[in-house]
Amino acid sequence: MSKILVPTDFSNNSYNALYYAARLFQNKECTFHIVNVCTGENNPDREKAKIESMQELEALVHRLVRDVGENTKHAFKKVPLCSDMTVGVAKYAQKHQMDLTVIGNKAKEEIKHILLGNNAMQLVREITSCPVLIVPLEIDFKKVDKIAFTSNYANPISHDNIKTLQFFCNVADSLIVPMSIEENKDADPEEKNKANFLEAIAKNSSKEVELPVFDGKVNTILEFVDLWNIDMLCMVYYPHHFFLEFIGKGIIKELNTKLNVPFLILPNTPN
Incomplete structure (x- = not known):
């Protein structure tokens, strides 16, 4: 049974993330851990805050069941948490x-909620024990037919991350579309890492797509996602490598406004 953590601040974007996850894994046995960081750990009224949080969590689950229907494959664990938001959620995920x-990405009009903007990226940086799926608010659920995986292959893709990709393919009956940006094309380590990865996913993938950088890496990826009708984008998070540039200052705003498919971020795990 899969264990899926969904932090919530009871905003529309966090509910949309929960709804998307329930639909995506509708045929998979899962326990959803719905966590609400209701107050700091030093708040003298934290017990009252936990009671109020639990009431809202109960209402949230009732809303979800009403919207997606009863599913005997799904169980729900409702957790009021007294903690710092990002550190508390990350520790819960690891423990x-x-x-x-699964977290929600912001809409343009929702800029003050706790799980949005830079805080969402702080969660990505803090949660290193499992993959993170970011779900844009302004999308309707649709079947995931194509999962694009993009990398420059400067590092090997770990066995755990390959297993995660294959898990998503099996759950959603999807095809992996490997995409790379043409740079350091003759570098031996990158070519070896790419070849090993492509061999490992061969049964679940299409032919690799190689693209030149025509208007910056971000716009190249966004154009690829649009033209190839990609349903989910996947990358590995390297704290001091290509990915940091992708979510860096200024780029996150472009992601929030332009990336209109769920974004699966894999942790930098060793082989």
């Missing part, structure tokens, strides 16, 4: 060995 964390 309870979550298989996936």
